[in-house]
Amino acid sequence: xxxxxxxxxxxxxxxxxxxxxxxxxxxxxxxxxxxxxxxxxxxxxxxxxxxxxxxxxxxxxxxxxxxxxxxxxxxxxxxxxxxxxxxxxxxxxxxxxxxxxxxxxxxxxxxxxxxxxxxxxxxxxxxxxxxxxxxxxxxxxxxxxxxxxxxxxxxxxxxxxxxxxxxxxxxxxxxxxxxxxxxxxxxxxxxxxxxxxxxxxxxxxxxxxxxxxxxxxxxxxxxxxxxxxxxxxxxxxxxxxxxxxxxxxxxxxxxxxxxxxxxxxxxxxxxxxxxxxxxxxxxxxxxxxxxxxxxxxxxxxxxxxxxxxxxxxxxxxxxxxxxxxxxxxxxxxxxxxxxxxxxxxxxxxxxxxxxxxxxxxxxxxxxxxxxxxxxxxxxxxxxxxxxxxxxxxxxxxxxxxxxxxxxxxxxxxxxxxxxxxxxxxxxxxxxxxxxxxxxxxxxxxxxxxxxxxxxxxxxxxxxxxxxxxxxxxxxxxxxxxxxxxxxxxxxxxxxxxxxxxxxxxxxxxx
Amino acid sequence: xxxxxxxxxxxxxxxxxxxxxxxxxxxxxxxxxxxxxxxxxxxxxxxxxxxxxxxxxxxxxxxxxxxxxxxxxxxxxxxxxxxxxxxxxxxxxxxxxxxxxxxxxxxxxxxxxxxxxxxxxxxxxxxxxxxxxxxxxxxxxxxxxxxxxxxxxxxxxxxxxxxxxxxxxxxxxxxxxxxxxxxxxxxxxxxxxxxxxxxxxxxxxxxxxxxxxxxxxxxxxxxxxxxxxxxxxxxxxxxxxxxxxxxxxxxxxxxxxxxxxxxxxxxxxxxxxxxxxxxxxxxxxxxxxxxxxxxxxxxxxxxxxxxxxxxxxxxxxxxxxxx
Numbered sequence: 001x002x003x004x005x006x007x008x009x010x011x012x013x014x015x016x017x018x019x020x021x022x023x024x025x026x027x028x029x030x031x032x033x034x035x036x037x038x039x040x041x042x043x044x045x046x047x048x049x050x051x052x053x054x055x056x057x058x059x060x061x062x063x064x065x066x067x068x069x070x071x072x073x074x075x076x077x078x079x080x081x082x083x084x085x086x087x088x089x090x091x092x093x094x095x096x097x098x099x100x101x102x103x104x105x106x107x108x109x110x111x112x113x114x115x116x117x118x119x120x121x122x123x124x125x126x127x128x129x130x131x132x133x134x135x136x137x138x139x140x141x142x143x144x145x146x147x148x149x150x151x152x153x154x155x156x157x158x159x160x161x162x163x164x165x166x167x168x169x170x171x172x173x174x175x176x177x178x179x180x181x182x183x184x185x186x187x188x189x190x191x192x193x194x195x196x197x198x199x200x201x202x203x204x205x206x207x208x209x210x211x212x213x214x215x216x217x218x219x220x221x222x223x224x225x226x227x228x229x230x231x232x233x234x235x236x237x238x239x240x241x242x243x244x245x246x247x248x249x250x251x252x253x254x255x256x257x258x259x260x261x262x263x264x265x266x267x268x269x270x271x272x273x274x275x276x277x278x279x280x281x282x283x284x285x286x287x288x289x290x291x292x293x294x295x296x297x298x299x300x301x302x303x304x305x306x307x308x309x310x311x312x313x314x315x316x317x318x319x320x321x322x323x324x325x326x327x328x329x330x331x332x333x334x335x336x337x338x339x340x341x342x343x344x345x346x347x348x349x350x351x352x353x354x355x356x357x358x359x360x361x362x363x364x365x366x367x368x369x370x371x372x373x374x375x376x377x378x379x380x381x382x383x384x385x386x387x388x389x390x391x392x393x394x395x396x397x398x399x400x401x402x403x404x405x406x407x408x409x410x411x412x413x414x415x416x417x418x419x420x421x422x423x424x425x426x427x428x429x430x431x432x433x434x435x436x437x438x439x440x441x442x443x444x445x446x447x448x449x450x451x452x453x454x455x456x457x458x459x460x461x462x463x464x465x466x467x468x469x470x471x472x473x474x475x476x477x478x479x480x481x482x483x484x485x486x487x488x489x490x491x492x493x494x495x496x497x498x499x500x501x502x503x504x505x506x507x508x509x510x
Numbered sequence: 511x512x513x514x515x516x517x518x519x520x521x522x523x524x525x526x527x528x529x530x531x532x533x534x535x536x537x538x539x540x541x542x543x544x545x546x547x548x549x550x551x552x553x554x555x556x557x558x559x560x561x562x563x564x565x566x567x568x569x570x571x572x573x574x575x576x577x578x579x580x581x582x583x584x585x586x587x588x589x590x591x592x593x594x595x596x597x598x599x600x601x602x603x604x605x606x607x608x609x610x611x612x613x614x615x616x617x618x619x620x621x622x623x624x625x626x627x628x629x630x631x632x633x634x635x636x637x638x639x640x641x642x643x644x645x646x647x648x649x650x651x652x653x654x655x656x657x658x659x660x661x662x663x664x665x666x667x668x669x670x671x672x673x674x675x676x677x678x679x680x681x682x683x684x685x686x687x688x689x690x691x692x693x694x695x696x697x698x699x700x701x702x703x704x705x706x707x708x709x710x711x712x713x714x715x716x717x718x719x720x721x722x723x724x725x726x727x728x729x730x731x732x733x734x735x736x737x738x739x740x741x742x743x744x745x746x747x748x749x750x751x752x753x754x755x756x757x758x759x760x761x762x763x764x765x766x767x768x769x770x771x772x773x774x775x776x777x778x779x780x781x782x783x784x785x786x787x788x789x790x791x792x793x794x795x796x797x798x799x800x801x802x803x804x805x806x807x808x809x810x811x812x813x814x815x816x817x818x819x820x821x822x823x824x825x826x827x828x829x830x831x832x833x
Contacts, residue, residue, distance in 0.1 A: 074705070084706070091703055093700065100703075104707025
């Protein structure tokens with residue numbers, strides 16, 4: 001048998017008291033796609049950073065193609081033939097594709113010859129791997145999927161034959177992700193070895209040959225992908241059984257709680273982001289809005305929540321109008337029983353510098369229960385925060401801890417606890433599980449179903465199609481600011497995908 | 511009033527007054543393009559001017575003066591680099607500190623060494639940079655218009671003037687045609703990209719601030735040994751800040767930087783020329799207003815007439831490796 005492309009033996013790495021990697025063993029066969037899966041903080045990124053020379057392991061050996069190597073800097077990694085596509089692209093936004101590709105691999109002190117060489121080499125790579133991109137385009141003007149392609153080309157240009165991709169689909173739309181997978185398959189066919197780091201089980205099943213699971217800094221298992229199941233991997237990741245399918249009964253929708261009619265929203269550039277949208281959400285149902293990010297879902301949510309002004313249209317909350325073109329504000333809407341879990345918890349949902357207990361009442365802090373005369377009643381706020389921490393299993397359970405020190409999943413629970421515990425009639429939820437671990441996703445989904453079963457109207461916006469399909473009783477698909485289709489919760493992924501891409505529906509029929 | 515000689519005179523002083531701005535502006539360009547804000551240009555120029563004045567007097571050579579100016583300014587630039595690159599300190603605080611040190615130290619050392627109230631003794635002859643006659647200037651002087659422009663405007667400046675103008679295309683070439691320039695532009699935009707490409711961010715930024723030191727030292731030497739005949743306390747008179755304004759105005763590009771500096775130099779020259787001269791319609795304008803004019807126009811230009819000036823994206827932010 002050929003030597004492993006990469007073999008890690010007994011890798012240990014600590015940051016102060018935190019042991020990020022303990023005694024990691026890993027073998028990656030050449031010419032395969034090897035998945036590494038684990039929750040946020042399981043140590044996947046640390047391990048790959050060691051392999052790419054960002055960090056040095058405290059102990060352990062790295063073998064590349066059977067030979068022990070010492071990787072002290074990214075330069076050493078590049079020289080060994082290891083390339084990395086980072087989660088946050090390492091591109092210079094105002095440089096052209098070519099400039100980005102040659103950066104650090106110019107070859108000579110003057111650029112003219114380097115650029116000429118790079119142009120020819122790029123053409124060859126394009127042909128070999130089907131990676132077309134305009135070499136003279138400025139990177140910041142390219143869509144995200146193409147920017148990622150530039151990252152891959154950067155690694156290949158440096159002669160990488162082992163390619164590490166760190167959470168590559170986090171920023172991609174489903175069609176872009178599919179395209180990436182085709183590229184990876186092509187790279188594999190050409191004999192490259194690919195290491196794919198992700199926390200999305202679906203991707204692992206779809207593309208990898210082997211998969212290794214990490215949990216809390218240790219490598220808990222390695223499987224052939226064809227011999228394992230999503231359920232087994234999820235259990236290995238979390239360390240207990242996880243329900244991937246949300247269990248729910250059929251919805252019992254009652255009276256209309258939220259009704260949107262002919263709503264049009266224009267953004268700051270004067271572009272119509274929401275175009276003549278109408279729908280309603282009834283008590284006791286979850287309506288999901290599916291769509292590729294940037295097709296108007298965010299603007300729609302913000303308008304209903306009173307954060308953005310509409311150009312025209314009406315919105316009725318409990319059959320009484322909200323002044324969406326004029327003076328609607330979130331405070332007033334909160335008083336009328338509309339709660340909003342914003343898409344971007346860092347910038348809109350939370351003040352990260354606040355203590356947990358302060359964020360737990362933010363926006364509701366002028367309610368009598370939190371006040372003692374004109375002052376905040378800290379004892380009451382503390383009690384309230386402790387109740388929410390217990391009920392939503394927020395960890396660590398310290399209401400005085402700065403919010404920035406909580407993990408993404410726990411931050412999201414802080415926001416959800418705040419909004420849900422107000423017992424609103426209508427709940428708007430944006431990307432409820434973005435950047436959240438599998439275990440917490442399960443919990444959040446259960447809470448949303450519980451809200452529905454308690455007779456609340458829930459409007460859910462998510463770019464995760466799986467999430468939309470798991471939770472929604474009805475699914476509306478948005479494309480280019482319009483609702484291009486309505487399906488029930490059992491619609492297939494392919495059907496919704498075509499609607500999301502604008503291939504089907506009224507737009508395409510024209 | 512003869513029109514052409516007046517214009518020539520104003521343009522001639524425009525060139526003289528632009529040079530310290532231009533050198534300082536290009537100095538700032540290297541640093542800021544690498545992501546290190548440098549509000550300490552003023553201090554480096556001043557220290558450079560003092561070093562130039564002192565060394566030129568002691569050794570009787572303008573070139574040694576220039577060399578000392580560059581050494582001192584590079585040393586201060588390295589202090590700024592040490593604070594803001596190695597120790598990731600606040601770049602504005604570090605720059606302001608350098609300005610204070612330079613303002614104080616030049617006077618104290620000047621008084622201690624030369625006892626002339628903070629000045630350095632007058633230098634002359636080879637201790638100064640003297641005017642260079644371009645070939646054929648005298649012969650062509652009598653040719654109408656073109657000859658006058660050649661002889662009175664283009665010829666007759668010090669060598670530093672010609673070197674400063676040469677620095678503009680050289681900087682452009684370095685920035686856009688060399689590997690160093692590519693990396694310099696990249697590190698000011700996204701140092702993480704440079705780091706992951708296997709290039710040392712600190713070393714790259716140190717080289718950038720060294721370039722800044724060289725050019726700001728030259729600007730100081732020009733003030734002390736070409737525009738004047740020795741160091742006078744506070745002789746930079748805010749030029750380091752005006753150079754920064756010109757840099758923003760030029761959106762951190764070398765050729766527009768030259769034009770911006772020429773514009774500010776022109777306003778300065780105009781205000782000197784128009785002092786005490788009655789203007790049509792308005793009559794005699796107070797001297798103070800004319801002196802304030804370049805600054806007023808600076809504010810107006812920067813406030814609205816240049817469109818959006820986007821600084822290098824990583825400017826002012828110390829680079830800390832992620833994860």
